[in-house]
Amino acid sequence: MSVPENERTVGRLDVNTKALNLCVYTLRITANPKVFIQDQDAFTQKIRDVATDIHLLCWEANNVNVCKSMERYKTRIELQARAIDKCNSLCALIEIAKPLYHLATRRVVFWTDRTVKLREMIINWKNSDIKRLKPTEV
Secondary structure, eight states: OOOOGGGOOOOHHHHHHHHHHHHHHHHHHHHOTTTSOTTOHHHHHHHHHHHHHHHHHHHHHHTOOTTSOHHHHHHHHHHHHHHHHHHHHHHHHHHHHHHHHTOOHHHHHHHHHHHHHHHHHHHHHHHHHHHHTOTTTO
16 A cells, blocks of 8 residues: 555655756756856856755765764764755855846746755754654664
8 A cells, every 4th residue: 555645754765866866957957058158167067066065965974874873973964964055055056047147937946946845855854863863872
């Protein structure tokens, strides 16, 4: 029997998949000369770097075995916090890119929505880890 969609939980792999999808979308859109003028390489590269960082931080956090020590628990929480911060940075960069590259509002809304949803998933994942792996238990 399947679980209704509104009752499903979000797993860590879902976060990693969404982070990968956001990264790939960002890399593709910024490589498209019809969307991003290619003479603005420094700013475009910053957008690419932040999107890539989000994916890598989620990947690294997912691969930390928190049951081994308090230090590893803290490392995972820190990686998740940094990924959340990078999502905030990407939203700010998208906001700057809109007038700079004359991006369509629908594209900006779609891109920002993906970023905000991912940030919320990471926050929920982090909070779940904090609840599940209380520092006194590790």
